[in-house]
Amino acid sequence: MLHHRWQEAAEYMACYPQQLEDTTAGPGKHYKEMIWRITIEILHHHPNSKMEDYNIIYEQMKQSGFKHYLMICLEHSFYLLLHGQIENANRHLSIAESWRHGQETAHQYQRSKLIQAYSGLLDYIIWCDKKNAPTKTSSTTAGSNKDIHYDFRQASVNLKEILKYPGVWDPFILSYVEMLEFYDAHDEAKKVLEEYAYDSMFPSNPNAHVYLYQYLQRHNAPARRLMKVLKVLHYLVPSHELMLDYNSFLLISEKPGDIKKALGVLLDMLDYACWRTSMDAWKCLKDVIDKLQLQDDWKEVVAEQMTARKEWWPAMHFTMFHASEDAVQRPQLMEVKASLTKILCPEMKLTYPAGQITKDWRI
Structure with a gap:
């Protein structure tokens, strides 16, 4: 493998399936994960590997023991998904979702929840495909809508369930919110995004605040509501590109002190080298200072912000x-x-x- 001699590596690995079937305390029992990883790596690089080869190895590894069963199922589904077999990938995840072995450990529980999340994501992909597929006649529309709604229910059950557990679930959140928006469940969508952004159960995640801001912006939320979201994002990521939006809100605000905040927001952005040559950032800074100069204490305000800089x-x-x-x-x-x-x-x-x-x- 180190010398990329994949054909020879495959020939050596061909003997290991016999070890997997050995029920005694031999090498196959202790090195099943290594066999799984190496075999798949060889197949990835072998010029003559076929999908059938992958399927055989994955199924063989699933039957070799329960310790890695869920993760092998998940990887198998990813492989099928990459090759356009969405329905087949979803079927494998559904089987894994209902799989149980002995007394469930915390490790097994976490993996089962991950399986559940990706199962919901694949249901969402199937829902998207059906939603975007053209209907040829009006007679098929009713049945098509029924199928689409069934896929929505399947996806939403798993995606909603996964949000009960701490983690960074960005693609799952976005998928769930998109479906809720499609069915005009705007209150539920906003609630999901707010909990994801503000519930202390979830780890600090700037993306959560970005998603909430973008949702509120799409639905014409008041400027003050948008500013509250951007204020938190500014605390987490002062160099974020949405700070230009935050500055715009502060600049047109009539609340005392907001122009000073706008100056701080832009200087915080320009503290980062990625904005050093940004015409937008510097132009916004000039606009803020031009407006700030209408105040009698503008020199003190600027000096206060620049003291540490x-x-x-x-x-x-x-x-x-x-x-x-x-x-x-x-x-x-x-x-x-x-x-x-x-x-x-x-x-x-x-x-x-x-x-x-x-x-x-x-x-």
């Missing part, structure tokens, strides 16, 4: 290298940054390199 912000944004690069590649960004330098860093003086625009950044 004055030692390292100039090196991050306002060096001669940045000036030279921006002048050539991003002249519009250069103009915006030049107009903000004196305001953000009043003690700093930088001049563009000779041969380019000789212009003091303090002007």
